[in-house]
Amino acid sequence: xxxxxxxxxxxxxxxxxxxxxxxxxxxxxxxxxxxxxxxxxxxxxxxxxxxxxxxxxxxxxxxxxxxxxxxxxxxxxxxxxxxxxxxxxxxxxxxxxxxxxxxxxxxxxxxxxxxxxxxxxxxxxxxxxxxxxxxxxxxxxxxxxxxxxxxxxxxxxxxxxxxxxxxxxxxxxxxxxxxxxxxxxxxxxxxxxxxxxxxxxxxxxxxxxxxxxxxxxxxxxxxxxxxxxxxxxxxxxxxxxxxxxxxxxxxxxxxxxxxxxxxxxxxxxxxxxxxxxxxxxxxxxxxxxxxxxxxxxxxxxxxxxxxxxxxxxxxxx
Amino acid sequence: xxxxxxxxxxxxxxxxxxxxxxxxxxxxxxxxxxxxxxxxxxxxxxxxxxxxxxxxxxxxxxxxxxxxxxxxxxxxxxxxxxxxxxxxxxxxxxxxxxxxxxxxxxxxxxxxxxxxxxxxxxxxxxxxxxxxxxxxxxxxxxxxxxxxxxxxxxxxxxxxxxxxxxxxxxxxxxxxxxxxxxxxxxxxxxxxxxxxxxxxxxxxxxxxxxxxxxxxxxxxxxxxxxxxxxxxxxxxxxxxxxxxxxxxxxxxxxxxxxxxxxxxxxxxxxxxxxxxxxxxxxxxxxxxxxxxxxxxxxxxxxxx
Numbered sequence: 200x201x202x203x204x205x206x207x208x209x210x211x212x213x214x215x216x217x218x219x220x221x222x223x224x225x226x227x228x229x230x231x232x233x234x235x236x237x238x239x240x241x242x243x244x245x246x247x248x249x250x251x252x253x254x255x256x257x258x259x260x261x262x263x264x265x266x267x268x269x270x271x272x273x274x275x276x277x278x279x280x281x282x283x284x285x286x287x288x289x290x291x292x293x294x295x296x297x298x299x300x301x302x303x304x305x306x307x308x309x310x311x312x313x314x315x316x317x318x319x320x321x322x323x324x325x326x327x328x329x330x331x332x333x334x335x336x337x338x339x340x341x342x343x344x345x346x347x348x349x350x351x352x353x354x355x356x357x358x359x360x361x362x363x364x365x366x367x368x369x370x371x372x373x374x375x376x377x378x379x380x381x382x383x384x385x386x387x388x389x390x391x392x393x394x395x396x397x398x399x400x401x402x403x404x405x406x407x408x409x410x411x412x413x414x415x416x417x418x419x420x421x422x423x424x425x426x427x428x429x430x431x432x433x434x435x436x437x438x439x440x441x442x443x444x445x446x447x448x449x450x451x452x453x454x455x456x457x458x459x460x461x462x463x464x465x466x467x468x469x470x471x472x473x474x475x476x477x478x479x480x481x482x483x484x485x486x487x488x489x490x491x492x493x494x495x496x497x498x499x500x501x502x503x504x505x506x507x508x509x510x511x512x513x514x515x516x
Numbered sequence: 517x518x519x520x521x522x523x524x525x526x527x528x529x530x531x532x533x534x535x536x537x538x539x540x541x542x543x544x545x546x547x548x549x550x551x552x553x554x555x556x557x558x559x560x561x562x563x564x565x566x567x568x569x570x571x572x573x574x575x576x577x578x579x580x581x582x583x584x585x586x587x588x589x590x591x592x593x594x595x596x597x598x599x600x601x602x603x604x605x606x607x608x609x610x611x612x613x614x615x616x617x618x619x620x621x622x623x624x625x626x627x628x629x630x631x632x633x634x635x636x637x638x639x640x641x642x643x644x645x646x647x648x649x650x651x652x653x654x655x656x657x658x659x660x661x662x663x664x665x666x667x668x669x670x671x672x673x674x675x676x677x678x679x680x681x682x683x684x685x686x687x688x689x690x691x692x693x694x695x696x697x698x699x700x701x702x703x704x705x706x707x708x709x710x711x712x713x714x715x716x717x718x719x720x721x722x723x724x725x726x727x728x729x730x731x732x733x734x735x736x737x738x739x740x741x742x743x744x745x746x747x748x749x750x751x752x753x754x755x756x757x758x759x760x761x762x763x764x765x766x767x768x769x770x771x772x773x774x775x776x777x778x779x780x781x782x783x784x785x786x787x788x789x790x791x792x793x794x795x796x797x798x799x800x801x802x803x804x805x806x807x808x809x810x811x812x813x814x815x816x817x818x819x820x
Contacts, residue, residue: 213720216668220675227676230608231683242809257808260603269599271583276596276605283612284619291623291669295661302650305643306722308765315723318713320671320706325727334742337731348699351682352692358815361688362807364609369685376682380675474817514736514743 200405208393212301215294217319217392224385228377234259235364242367258363313397313410322391323384327493329399330500332515347379347486354483356474371468379490418506421448421499438512445509449516452495456488595794603806609684610803613677617705618790620670627663628779635715637775639768642717667709674705686804694796697789704786711778717771725774726766732757 209218237259245252256262303312317325327336359368366373394401396408422435422444429435435444461484465472475483499505509516562568563576574585584598603609634653635645649656678698681687687695714725732755733741739757740750752764762769797803 216672220672223672223676227611227679234608238809242811246811246813252811258603258806268602270602271580271599272596273583273586276600277593279605279607279612280615283616287616287619291662291666294665295658298661299657300661300664301720302646302716303719306717306719312719312723315727317724317727318710320709321728333731333734334736338735345699345703349696352687352695355688359810359812360685362684362686362805363809364684365809368812373683380679
């Protein structure tokens with residue numbers, strides 16, 4: 200266990216935000232979960248007791264008849280904002296006094312940094328470069344993330360859970376978003392920061408970053424893996440065969456995956472399914488399958504050392 | 517008229533000028549004393565002075581009306597409504613992340629403008645300016661540190677704000693459009709941070725931006741290494757990466773472009789979107805909650 204290596208990474212000034220974001224995220228997820236479960240309990244109670252539902256003020260916080268429903272912004276909101284500004288300023292001051300912003304040697308195009316890492320918030324995309332060609336990892340994926348985020352309000356047909364924390368009323372939406380944000384985005388950043396060392400190789404926490412480390416890995420394409428098991432007459436060798444094979448695999452993923460997801464969605468979220476229009480439902484399916492394809496491709500690469508599943512003369516997937 | 521009278525007096529009593537002058541001096545004592553007393557009396561309640569009332573347009577006695585006016589008649593506070601949902605001030609609901617993000621943007625603008633006084637976006641001077649800031653400029657190191665850490669903090673705050681808005685379902689009707697404005701602001705925040713990364717002109721920034729912009733080579737159709745790029749006659753000298761960097765490598769032009777995008781271009785665009793974002797928060801009915809919970813049985817299904 201190389202503690203100094205671990206400390207070197209964790210204490211790098213630019214990595215402090217990532218070290219900070221983990222407990223922050225854990226805290227806020229806990230805070231949200233606590234309120235969501237309190238609300239869910241209330242919802243259950245009200246659903247079971249229609250008489251209570253008619254009179255209850257429907258929040259978990261206390262409220263008595265005669266209390267004002269609205270309060271003055273001055274001072275009740277402004278004091279909170281003022282306090283927040285002061286606290287943030289103090290945090291920034293202390294942080295800025297105790298820790299210096301990093302400054303390396305002057306830029307030198309002839310001396311490559313190893314590892315050369317993007318700013319921490321883009322490390323998830325850089326990590327994707329291991330599994331996908333740059334045009335997917337660097338261009339298509341960021342675009343899809345932005346589009347995916349933007350269509351959320353238009354493909355979520357669930358009218359419940361607007362303006363309060365809840366889990367039970369929005370299981371699918373929350374699970375999907377947390378999978379995308381916490382599991383994919385944040386954990387990719389953590390991997391990119393703490394695990395990836397020189398040559399973008401995988402170093403477990405505590406392992407020394409050995410600049411001379413060599414990993415002898417032969418990455419193969421999916422059709423090559425298949426060729427090992429096929430008789431010589433059926434080998435996939437020509438450009439056409441490779442292209443068609445890849446298209447079938449990718450198309451098959453969307454067809455079979457789509458059917459599986461459709462089956463599950465209809466079984467567990469029938470109401471949402473019924474509420475959705477043709478366009479809404481297909482957009483959701485498409486984005487969902489694309490998102491799920493990410494960890495699948497990662498697993499293929501990490502476990503089976505598969506580089507591409509679809510090889511064409513113009514692009515590889 | 518008064519002057520004419522004076523003239524007449526002069527003619528009647530030959531020594532009028534001196535006489536009048538003496539009279540004025542005599543009366544000065546009593547008149548001015550009265551005025552001075554009045555003035556001092558007036559200053560005992562400064563809120564009634566003309567200067568005060570010209571600046572603050574209403575009284576400040578602790579009445580509900582004045583509390584409302586304190587917000588509504590103030591240009592900096594008028595983004596707020598006069599009154600809000602009693603539970604909306606609870607920190608546990610909003611986490612305060614939107615406001616903190618905006619506050620950090622202000623901090624960044626302030627420290628950024630100060631940094632611009634010491635920084636030249638040229639290959640010769642950029643790195644030296646950073647050294648100068650760190651070692652010679654009074655509080656220069658603190659200034660740079662604060663700018664850097666506030667930027668990191670802003671990225672974290674923006675992401676947490678997005679998480680909160682999602683978890684409270686605040687993007688739902690009628691706030692769909694404002695969620696989109698927010699997504700654009702998220703992207704702009706990341707771009708602001710990214711363009712700032714190159715400016716110290718050190719190895720860290722140089723290679724981060726090299727890695728980042730190399731992806732643009734692979735843009736489908738618009739990059740010279742992307743799918744269908746070569747077929748569309750893309751070369752390192754005319755593709756989208758060339759446009760970003762102002763050249764085929766990260767060099768002087770890239771530094772200048774990053775600087776202008778960082779200090780002028782993106783902040784202006786972000787400010788415009790921020791105006792829309794805050795405006796829409798109000799127009800869409802203020803912050804989304806905490807709203808009373810709705811039961812499944814109460815949902816009115818729209819006609820399909």
